[in-house]
Amino acid sequence: MPSAPTTRRPKTLKQRYLAPxxxxxxxxxxxxxxxxxxxxxxxxxxxxxxxxxxxxxxxxxxxxxxxxxxxxxxxxxxxxxxxxxxxxxxxxxxxxxxxxxxxxxxxxxxxxxxxxxxxxxxxxxxxxxYLPWEDWREGRPQALKVIEPALEAWARSGGKALRTFREERIELTFGFESGTWTDERVLERYELLFEAGLVAEAFRDAQPSGSAKMRFAPGQWMALDHRRILATAIGRLRGKIKYRPVIFELMPASFTLLDLQKTVEALSGVRLHKQNFRRLIEMQGLVEETGEISAETGGRPARLVRFRREVLVERPAPGVRLPRLR
Amino acid sequence: MPSAPTTRRPKTLKQRYLAPxxxxxxxxxxxxxxxxxxxxxxxxxxxxxxxxxxxxxxxxxxxxxxxxxxxxxxxxxxxxxxxxxxxxxxxxxxxxxxxxxxxxxxxxxxxxxxxxxxxxxxxxxxxxxYLPWEDWREGRPQALKVIEPALEAWARSGGKALRTFREERIELTFGFESGTWTDERVLERYELLFEAGLVAEAFRDAQPSGSAKMRFAPGQWMALDHRRILATAIGRLRGKIKYRPVIFELMPASFTLLDLQKTVEALSGVRLHKQNFRRLIEMQGLVEETGEISAETGGRPARLVRFRREVLVERPAPGVRLPRLR
DNA sequence: CACATTAATACTCATACTGAGCATTACTGA
DNA sequence: TCAGTAATGCTCAGTATGAGTATTAATGTG
The missing domain is CATH 3.90.79.10 (Nucleoside Triphosphate Pyrophosphohydrolase)
Incomplete structure (x- = not known):
């Protein structure tokens, strides 16, 4: 019986082995x-x-x-x-x-x-x-003014089937038509821009091809494929804050609820409804009062709170979707 | 200004470079x-x-x-x-x-x-x-009869602080006290068993230490750390089916709703409420009728359905938790 | 010092989603 | 024809969510 290759270094490869x-x-x-x-x-x-x-x-x-x-x-x-x-x-x-x-x-x-x-x-x-189109806190980002037509042009530049496929993907990731912005799809959006030749990193040797001089999407580029890695990280973090209390790794020991909200908004790139945000946080028992009060709010002083570690043990993970039996 | 190491192969390491x-x-x-x-x-x-x-x-x-x-x-x-x-x-x-x-x-x-x-x-x-304790479809798995006391013994074997810490982790992953089983925590459970010395893979050279001959958790072991990789995969898949329609990658072209439910149950290891499961699937527009009917159900014949690809474009991703504004 | 400003907090309300069940219908096999 | 096995339909109460309105407590200003 032939045996499967194992983790050991292969000894008899046809090709010269080039260590990664x-x-x-x-x-x-x-x-x-x-x-x-x-x-x-x-x-x-x-x-x-x-x-x-x-x-x-x-x-x-x-x-x-x-x-x-x-x-x-x-x-x-x-x-x-x-x-x-x-x-x-x-x-x-x-x-x-x-x-x-x-x-x-x-x-x-x-x-x-x-x-x-x-x-x-x-x-x-x-x-x-680096990724200006990801920030919707002040409304639709300016960057999309360049990106949307450029992506559409890219879609149109292919054959019929390819075109539909591309349009669907654009809609899925950027949601231009439906207006549905999914904050986590950061990597998918970056990859799409990469494929469409809208980010500088896509041209490591060659120059942007074609006679029509292409304009890149706004945003500073990074060495190697680091911008892609960054996009992966942002997407992961945006997804994770929704079902694990990781935001608290970024917060100081004590903070106000508005600080927390603003931070979540900064990460996810969207604005949230204040009262409901608070209700959610409090109902889930994610924080507890420190007893102190912050004066520097500009308005009525706010209670300071801290993360309640106990929730980790209490709730399995907010956001489970299966209809359980019993 | 010193420059950061780049992706190039390091030339002047103190240590002899051993390629991975x-x-x-x-x-x-x-x-x-x-x-x-x-x-x-x-x-x-x-x-x-x-x-x-x-x-x-x-x-x-x-x-x-x-x-x-x-x-x-x-x-x-x-x-x-x-x-x-x-x-x-x-x-x-x-x-x-x-x-x-x-x-x-x-x-x-x-x-x-x-x-x-x-x-x-x-x-x-x-x-x-390989991981018998992960299957709760027929009620609490037998395997836990061995695992629960063994984990408790392990927790008790440490100092006071260590003990509390371990007990908390056990509770978090296995939920013995609260009865909360979180299907996705497959890797965390495996890692815990590994650390507690309850899986054979934990002893690659040495024999289980201590005079008290330890019993392993039931379950067949695998080569190298493949069981760990399997646990990672199961956890990932269990999590993913909740927010992406990946189950359909495993289903035949057409199937009945019960087939679908049973398959989801098989993967997640828990039983689901039938009527509600259907309601969920149908409401989300995840499937559409093929028009055909399956006779081999044993009871009343069932409609055959197929996956509706369009949902991919329609819904962002079932299961978003942020309270949106506007 | 009364007042405008800025937030923090409290509540309300209608709608949507969920968990649990009960009831009915349609086949198969004895 | 009856028992067994599922597929389907429907109900109902309890929660959660999205959107607002109302009230309270500081600060800075003329």
Missing amino acids: TVDLSAVIMAATPDEPRVLAVRVDQLEGLPSGPLQSQHRTLEMGLRTWVAEQTQLTLGYVEQLYTFGDRDRTEADVPGTGHALSIAYLALVREARPAGLVHAAWRNWYN | TVDLSAVIMAATPDEPRVLAVRVDQLEGLPSGPLQSQHRTLEMGLRTWVAEQTQLTLGYVEQLYTFGDRDRTEADVPGTGHALSIAYLALVREARPAGLVHAAWRNWYN
Whole structure:
């Protein structure tokens, strides 16, 4: 009986074996009530994410990541979660023919203090510098004025079947017709823009093809495929805050309900109904009063609250959808 | 200004650079209304998941995976999604000191036909052979009779603080006290059992320590850390069916509502309320009638239905929780 | 110092969604 | 014809949600 290949290094490959390189990269996020932030470092003249190669002495991948981040930015990470492993050839200029794959294992990390950081040039940046179309807090983002017609042109540029397919995908991710904006579909939107050639990263060697000089979607680009990683992280975070109390990883020890709401709004990029937001938070027992009162509200002073850890044990996870029996 | 390490291979490391090996592994799932299945192959005398090393000629990771699976099992995968990258040293016996990391990028794949498969010895197996405590369809699983006291003993074996911490975690994942079973927490439960030394995989070199001969939790074990990967996949799938119509990747072209319900039950491991399940499915417009009728129901014949693709465009994603404004 | 401003808080209300059941209908097999 | 097994229809009460209106407590201003 032939046996399946195992995890051991293959000995008798036909092709010459080219070892892959493995990078660990971190999307480190923080937030104020006004601004969602990501830590950016300088990579090859561009902004990028803190990252470093996986080394044999790293006991776990996560520890490797923490080590790199500490070294590069002086930050000690709290909440860390693996995001995705990127490694397709032909997606970044780091892919040199005749070498192995350049893998990048991306992590999402949430930190509280927004103190800038250390060893390499690093700075906190507003997410929406990179993905301006994702911020709907002040209404429909300006960026869409360029994006919508450009995507439509892209859809029209294909054959009939292709066109319908593309239009459907555009509608699904951007919801131009129906007006349905799904905050979590950040990656899908970015990928669509990438495929449509609307982000600079799509042209690593070649220039934008065609005679009609194409305009990119607004938004600063990043090194390698870091903007894609950022989009993945934002989408994940936006989804997660809905069913796990992760926002509190970004909040100070005590805060007002409006602070909390504003922060959630900053992350999700949409405005929320104030009274109902409070009702939801309170009913779920997510917070408890500290007894103190904040004066700096501008209006009536607000109670300060803190996260109630107990909910973790109490509720399974808000947002389960199956109609249970018994 | 010092510049951050980039994705290029490091040239001047203090340590000798030991290239990691990278495996692609697949959790391939199928389901009948009675049984959720996973495709298992033989790995080192044990059952394991189909997998193979990433090779430089694979254009994308996913294509590499598909190639391996096709070669080993003759299956052509449809729906494929990346799960997680495992690579901690000291988790599997594949970690040999003096070598690089043994990474394993795991994928979840869903297929329709349950026809067994090809080149290597491969067979469809019931999930619950490996994780019997996850199946609550016939009431509280027997397996918990062994697990509950063992976990409690484990909690008690620590100091006071450790004990509380462990008890809380046990409650959170298994919900013995409150009776709250959260179907998606499959990985958390497996990891807990692993840490408590209740699964065989936890002892790759050493024998179970201590004089009191420990009993393992029921359930067949798998090669390397494949059972962990399986747990990850099940958890992901259980979560996903609640907000994306992925069950249909596992269903035949047409089916009855009871078939659908039974399949969902098989995957999630719990029983559902029939009338309400139907109401939910129909209200969401997830299916449409084919016009045909199935006779083999045993009772009154049932309408056959098929998946309505249009919902993908219509609804953003059932299960959004933010209180929107306007 | 009364008043406009700015928020925090309290409530209300109609509608939608859910969990549990009861009732009826349509086949098959003995 | 009756028992067994499901498919389908419908009801009902309890919750949750989306949208507002109303009230309260500070601050800064002429």
